Amino acid sequence: MKNILPILLLCLATAAFSQATITLNADLGTTTISRQIYGNFSEHLGRCIYDGMFVGENSSIPNTAGVRNDVIEALKKMKIPNLRWPGGCFADTYHWKDGIGPKDKRPKMVNVWWGGVTEDNSFGTHDFLNLCEEIGAEPYLSANVGSGTVQEVVEWTRYTTHPGGDPMADLRKQNGREKPWHVKYWGIGNEAWGCGGNMTAEYYANIYRQYATFMTDWSNTGGLFRIASGANSGDYHWTEVLMRDIPHNMLEGVALHHYSVIDWKAKGPATGFTEEQYFATMKQALKMEDLVNRHSTIMDKYDPQKKVALVVDEWGGWYEVEPGTNGAFLFQQNTMRDAVLAGATLNIFNNHADRVRMANIAQIVNVLQSVILTDGPKMILTPTYHVMEMYSVHQDATLIPITIQTADYQVGTEKLPAVSASASKDKNGLIHVSLTNIDANKSQEVTINVRGISASSVTGRVLASGKVQDYNSFDQPEKIKPAKFTGATLKNGVLTVKMPAASVVVLELK
């Protein structure tokens, strides 16, 4: 009995970990992971713009031209590469000329999609584009097709990008901005199949052609990047029609929206959810792999050289609003569930970087899967923020192809792959591996066979907490934050990583 005790203990220790094996081909990368995959989305919805980002120049909250300094600093640190605005559904009701000129003279409007509140247009084109310059993000303007006109969009391109000698450029100058901004990314409508006009794919493809014809690059962007309003999750017919009917010299990107929702009629709470609800959210999130594969396959048929990008310009977890808050404001808390959802989704985007060249998590502050939450002068960074910041090492790095075998995460009779990963090599030759373990209960021992380089050291950071339901609150703002990771060892080209349950790990090899 005495002799078998150590063996028994070893078996028990091993049994506590599920196993995964990854092969990382460090010398085989050819595709760049566009930094634009790490983009965000801001909409005139609830407390996203007003309160969340913009408090006005006269606010007692420290601000730069009305935008909260704490938010500006956090977004810079997260290395936000692009920001989509002004919607969402709101975009197809927005008339940009209402948001320029002296603020006290701007017309008001009613925000019909989001609670019928009065929008005073105090945050407009100048405020948004100046903010993008301040945080170093590329602006992505979502143009009104549903209730606007071609002329309105064309004038917006001139107002923002024409150097001068054009009535719109001169109006911009009158409003205090001499030089054009750099506005490359333009969405032509949003959810044209729904809130953007309830159009058919065939009808929208024609409308798109009309808009794209008259939209011209006037200055400094090296050509506009025009993005067609894309499919709702698994609506493959939509992508097929856009790729077939829109000439590809008019089309730089096709969008896709997919939210991880358990059930639109019973979305479940953002905190205090059951393990079954957690599993159901993960199932919806991991569907992204299939969606990207199938939409890409359709795009490959019409565009085998992959010139047109797949732009996942709305994604994330969507739950019930926080109790006691306005149902139309979509304010939800953000837990470790959201962190692993983000980690697993970003791994999917990275691994499909040949086609997915932009993505925008919804939404940046105080709405859906936000990276930042605010309460008056207080601001907290969510677990999702930390994942976006940890994964920023992949921005513009070369994707390293990997193969992965993983144990399953099982709840009831249903199973999902527990571990996901992606890897890249940056311009300094550093290798980064991001790993997500979605299993709420089991740790994982991941064996990574590193081929193609001789790395001699590994360091890393981990995001984990006791429970998937854990979150950062205004009372405990740093309950969840990245910590130094000590669970990785490297020996003879084999990396062994011991990941906690429900965790995100980013490693650096050199």
Ligand code: AHR
């Ligand atoms: O992100 C909230 C809403 O979800 C957006 O306005 C719309 O595009 C989508 O349906």
